Amino acid sequence: MTAWDLAVVGSGPAGAATAIGALRVDPSLRVALLDRAEFPRDKSCGDGIAPHVIDLLDGAGVTGIVDGHVPVSRLRLEKGSHRVDRTMRRPTWVIPRATFDLRLVDAARTAGATLLRHRVRELAEGSTLVLDGELEARTVVGADGAYSTVARALGMAPGPTAVALRGYAPTPPNRSGAQVIVFDTEGQPAYAWSFDRGDGLSNVGYGELLGRRHRPTKAEMMERLDTLLPAATDGGTDWKGHHLPLVTGRWRPPAGRILLAGDAAGLVNPITGEGIYYAVATGLAAGRAAAEAVIAGHPATAGARYARMTKRLLSGHLRHVAAAAWLGQHSRVVDAGLRASTSDQRVFDDLVELGLARGRITTTLARGLVRELATGTRSRRIEPRRNGL
Ligand SMILES: Cc1cc2nc3c(=O)[nH]c(=O)nc-3n(C[C@H](O)[C@H](O)[C@H](O)COP(=O)(O)OP(=O)(O)OC[C@H]3O[C@@H](n4cnc5c(N)ncnc54)[C@H](O)[C@@H]3O)c2cc1C
Numbered sequence: 001m002t003a004w005d006l007a008v009v010g011s012g013p014a015g016a017a018t019a020i021g022a023l024r025v026d027p028s029l030r031v032a033l034l035d036r037a038e039f040p041r042d043k044s045c046g047d048g049i050a051p052h053v054i055d056l057l058d059g060a061g062v063t064g065i066v067d068g069h070v071p072v073s074r075l076r077l078e079k080g081s082h083r084v085d086r087t088m089r090r091p092t093w094v095i096p097r098a099t100f101d102l103r104l105v106d107a108a109r110t111a112g113a114t115l116l117r118h119r120v121r122e123l124a125e126g127s128t129l130v131l132d133g134e135l136e137a138r139t140v141v142g143a144d145g146a147y148s149t150v151a152r153a154l155g156m157a158p159g160p161t162a163v164a165l166r167g168y169a170p171t172p173p174n175r176s177g178a179q180v181i182v183f184d185t186e187g188q189p190a191y192a193w194s195f196d197r198g199d200g201l202s203n204v205g206y207g208e209l210l211g212r213r214h215r216p217t218k219a220e221m222m223e224r225l226d227t228l229l230p231a232a233t234d235g236g237t238d239w240k241g242h243h244l245p246l247v248t249g250r251w252r253p254p255a256g257r258i259l260l261a262g263d264a265a266g267l268v269n270p271i272t273g274e275g276i277y278y279a280v281a282t283g284l285a286a287g288r289a290a291a292e293a294v295i296a297g298h299p300a301t302a303g304a305r306y307a308r309m310t311k312r313l314l315s316g317h318l319r320h321v322a323a324a325a326w327l328g329q330h331s332r333v334v335d336a337g338l339r340a341s342t343s344d345q346r347v348f349d350d351l352v353e354l355g356l357a358r359g360r361i362t363t364t365l366a367r368g369l370v371r372e373l374a375t376g377t378r379s380r381r382i383e384p385r386r387n388g389l
Contacts, residue, residue, distance in 0.1 A: 004031065005022075006022050006030075007139075008032065008113075009142050009143060010148075010264065013279040014145075015034075016283070017104065017261070018143055018286045019111065019113035020061075020104075020283075029294065033109075033113040035118070039101065039115070040098040041098065043101065044166055045276075046164075046273065047096050048179065048274065049066070050357055051090040051091065072195070072198070073087050074086070076180045076181070077183070077338055089349045094196060140258045141258075145262070146264075148260065148263070156260070156266075161210050163210055163242075163243050166205035166238075166240060169201065176196055184224065204225065205225065208224075244273050262275065262278060262279030263279065278314070285310055288305075288309065290306075337351060344368055350364055
C-alpha cells in the first residue's frame, strides 16, 4: 500500500483547493486526489463564480481560471413587482463547472497531486487512516460534497438543506449580460435565477429551502422556475438537481486527522446558495493544516490547526450570514432589503458581499433595513406580479 501524506476524497473545488493548499506548503508531499467521477465532469450548479474565488486562487498561484469567459457586472433582484437592477462593485463570472472544476484539478496535478479514480466507501482509523482497505494516509480531507461519505463516517449530523435544479437555456435579450434572481412570493424561501454565460446560453434554475414536510419534485421546480422567470425553461437542456447543505451560525470543524471542506463541511451560503467561495477557502486552509501537521510529525494536530485558520477566516461571517438567512425567512425583511438596495448603492454592495463571500451585516445595511421596515406602509408592500416580465 502507498502511504500518502494526505488523501483528499473528492476533486471538486474544495478537493482541488485542498491539494493545492497542501502542496504550496511542501511540493514534495505525497497527495492523492480521489474522485469517483472522471474529469471533466458536470456538477449541478448555477456556475456563478464570485471574484473573491479568483482572488483566493490567484493568491495560491493558480491563474488562467477565467480565460475565455466574459465577466458579468449587472445583478438584477426581483420580488413581485419590485426590481433592483444595479452594477456590482466587482464583476462575477459564469463558468460551466465542467470547465471550472477541470481547470482546478489540472492546477492541483501541476502542483504535484496524483489524481485517482476511486469511489471511497469506507474509512478506518487506526495508527494510520485506511480508505477501503487499500489506500493508507496520514491525514484525510473529506471534500466529497453534499452527500459526503467522510462526514457520515465522522458521525456529523446533517443540518438545514436546500434543493435546487439547473439547466442551460438560450439567453433572451432582456436577460442578456446580467445575473437575474427572482425571489418567490409563495411558500418556502426560494428563488429562480438566470445567469448569462456570455455565449448565447444562460444557466437557469430554481432552488428552495427544504421544509420538514414538503419535498418538491422536478416537475414542480420547473413549474416554479417558469412562473418566476417566464419561458426560462424554453429550449433548456442538461437539467440536473442536487442538495445544498446550508451554513449555520454554529459551524465547528472536527478535531484530529480527518478534516472536512466545502459542501462536505455543510458550507453553502443560506442566502444565495453560493458554496464555491467557502469550498476554495476551506480547501486551501485544510490542505495547509494537514501539510503542516504532517511536516511537524503530528498528523493528529491537523484539526486544531484547521480550526484556528477557519475561525480567523469565517467565524464572524458565518454568524452574520446565518442571522441574515433567518431574517430573510420573513417576507417583509426581503422587501425592505430590496427597497433599501434600490435607494442606496452601498446597501446593495453590502448585501452582495454577504451573499458572495465573507461580508457581514454592516451598519449601512442594518440602518437601511430598519429604515425601510419602519417606513414600509401597507401600500408599499410588494405584491406578487401577475403578468411576467
Ligand atoms: C443547483 C445549484 C446551484 C448552485 N449555484 C451556485 C453558484 O452559482 N455559485 C456557487 O458558488 N455555488 C453554487 N452552488 C453550490 C456549489 O455547487 C457547491 O457549494 C460546490 O460545488 C461545493 O464544492 P465541493 O468541492 O465542496 O463539492 P462538489 O463540487 O460537490 O465536489 C464533490 C466531489 O466529490 C466527489 N465524490 C463524492 N462522493 C465521493 C466518494 N464517496 N468518493 C470519491 N469521490 C466522491 C464527487 O464526484 C465530486 O466531484 C449551487 C449548488 C446547486 C445544487
